[in-house]
Amino acid sequence: MSNSKKHTLAIVDDHLLFASSLEKLINTFPEFQVLFKARHGLEMQNELKGNDTIPDLILLDINMPVMNGFETVAWLTENHPKVKVLALSVEDNEGIILKMIRGGAKGYFLKDIHPDDLKFALLEVMEKGYYYSERVTSTMVNALQPGAKEPTVKLRENELTFLQLACSEMTYKEIADVMHLSPKTIDGYRQELFNKLGIKNRVGLVIYALKNHLIEL
Amino acid sequence: MSNSKKHTLAIVDDHLLFASSLEKLINTFPEFQVLFKARHGLEMQNELKGNDTIPDLILLDINMPVMNGFETVAWLTENHPKVKVLALSVEDNEGIILKMIRGGAKGYFLKDIHPDDLKFALLEVMEKGYYYSERVTSTMVNALQPGAKEPTVKLRENELTFLQLACSEMTYKEIADVMHLSPKTIDGYRQELFNKLGIKNRVGLVIYALKNHLIEL
DNA sequence: AATGAATACAGGGAAAACCCCGTTGTTTTA
DNA sequence: TAAAACAACGGGGTTTTCCCTGTATTCATT
Incomplete structure (x- = not known):
């Protein structure tokens, strides 16, 4: 295959070692050639300019x-709709997959995929x-099945804030203070979240927030 | 450099894509050659045999x-002390670094390292x-400074088990049941952990366990 | 103008979590 | 071999969390 007919691609990943290695691997594919690497969305924007x-x-x-993957894919679909985006992640999480697909990604795979x-x-x-x-297909089907499961529980602004604060050593009263709300209102948020998320206590809240990347560390 | 004088190495990583890519990269170094790849410690043991x-x-x-990195490095120092081990991780965590060094690793670096x-x-x-x-050096110095900080809080077997169970929606009474202990004993573990770790409530326990990789997800 | 959903809040009570202080037996260490 | 630390447990009390029911207000819909 002649050089001019090769498909060109770019790698956007902050793990330098992975990005560089992947570049070497992909350049061994006769159909492809790596144009550039970037460590995050912003660096990619500059490269594109x-x-x-x-x-x-x-x-x-x-x-x-x-600038993470979600922001980056959104920017790309907006500014370069012709560029095909493949999402690459270590995490096998339904929510993440859907978020990327909805953002415009043309594919999604895990980093433990086989090179072939x-x-x-x-x-x-x-x-x-x-x-x-x-x-990925099964995830999408799942998400579109109306009866089976709630797509992804929608959290209101205040509920999210509360949930994040609940993942600390604060009491509900203290949380009420920093949110400038009555402790009883907080109590309502808590109850509502328990119902929505199907959990029983505060530890459940923390676990949920962690699994759904609503808080860091 | 002739082929026979090349240093040989192996890559142990469950991320197939990363491992394969890294292999390509390393094989471009004239001084090195990848002998084999394995997805975890057990697979590595079989390869070595x-x-x-x-x-x-x-x-x-x-x-x-x-079989994770900690177990694997321990096995290697025991069974193949001449093999040099370099730990490779995405996480920049003092505890992890020390655990690997103590296990016998000859080096530690993050996956965002530059190929050079x-x-x-x-x-x-x-x-x-x-x-x-x-x-890594500064981490080791820190760890050996006697006054500065407590090395790493030592948890007893039962305390660890309790801590892990506390990261669920179980009540303390339920935890006492599965551990075949009196609720009062559990109460004691809890109190002791609060003191040792300088935390105030159960959410603190969960956060601590997460930060120190005592539980998954 | 009536209806209903969404939001903030309250009363009141049961269950869990939190905290201190004390006992017994065993094991480690000075 | 005595002192110290460890391990399992109990009494009893305060605070926080959990849970249900109910009200006032707003805001959009019929």
Whole structure:
């Protein structure tokens, strides 16, 4: 295959070692060539501005500093709708998958994927415009099944704030103070969350917040 | 450099894509050659048995299924003390660093390291026997400073079990049941942990367990 | 103008969590 | 071998969490 016919791509990932290694791997695929690497969305934006050739495809990490995968994919669908985005993550989480797909990602896979499968996925995306693994497909089907499960519990602004504060050593009264609300209102939020999320006590709140990345560490 | 003089190494990491990519990268270093890859400690053990040439150096991930980095480095120092182990992790955590060093690792670095630095580290380890970045060095110094801080709070077997169970929606009474102990004993563990760890309530326990990787998810 | 949903809040009570102080037996250590 | 630390447990009390029911207000819908 001649050089000019190669598909071009970019890698956006803050793990330098991974990004550099992946570049080497992908450059061994005759159909592809890595144009550039960036450590996060902002760096990618600068690369896209400085370069006149934009890549056909972008491999996008989700957990990044400065500008993460969600923000980046949103920006790309807005500013470069033709560029195909493949999300790359360590985490197998339904919520994350859906968030990226809704953001415009054309595919999603885990970092424990086999290199051969990666190559297949890359080719599929260039050919068909998308690549969804079984895992991702089932997640989407699940999400669209109306009866089965609630899509993703929607939290109101105040509920989210409360939930985050509940993941600390503060008492509910103290939380009420910093939120400038009555302790009884907080009590209502708590009860409502217990019902919505199907949990029994405050530890359940913490676990939920952690699993759904509503708080850090 | 002739082939026979190359240093040999192995990569132990459950992220197939990363491992394969890293292999490609390292094989571009003229001084090194990847002998094999494994997805976790157990798979590595089998590789070591099946192969008659053991690698000079092993790049070891920490978070792995089946047999993690801590267990693996312990096994290696026991069974193959000549093999140099370099720990590779995404997390910059003092506790983890110390745990690996104490286990016998000759170096520790984060996955966001620059490829050039990786190469330098690999060469250093083969030449001097160890490679410690500034970050790791300062961590070790900190740990050995006698006055400054308590090393790391030591948890007894039962306290650890209790702590892990406390990170669920179980009541203390239920925890007492599954541990076959009186609720009052559990009460004592709780109180003791609060004192040792300087926390005020159960949420504090959960946060501590999470930060110190005493529980998963 | 009536209805209903959403939001902030209150009373009151039961259950859990939190805290201190004390006992017994065992094991470790000075 | 005595002192100290450890381990399991109990009495009893305060605070926080949990839970149910109910009210006043707002705001959009019919």
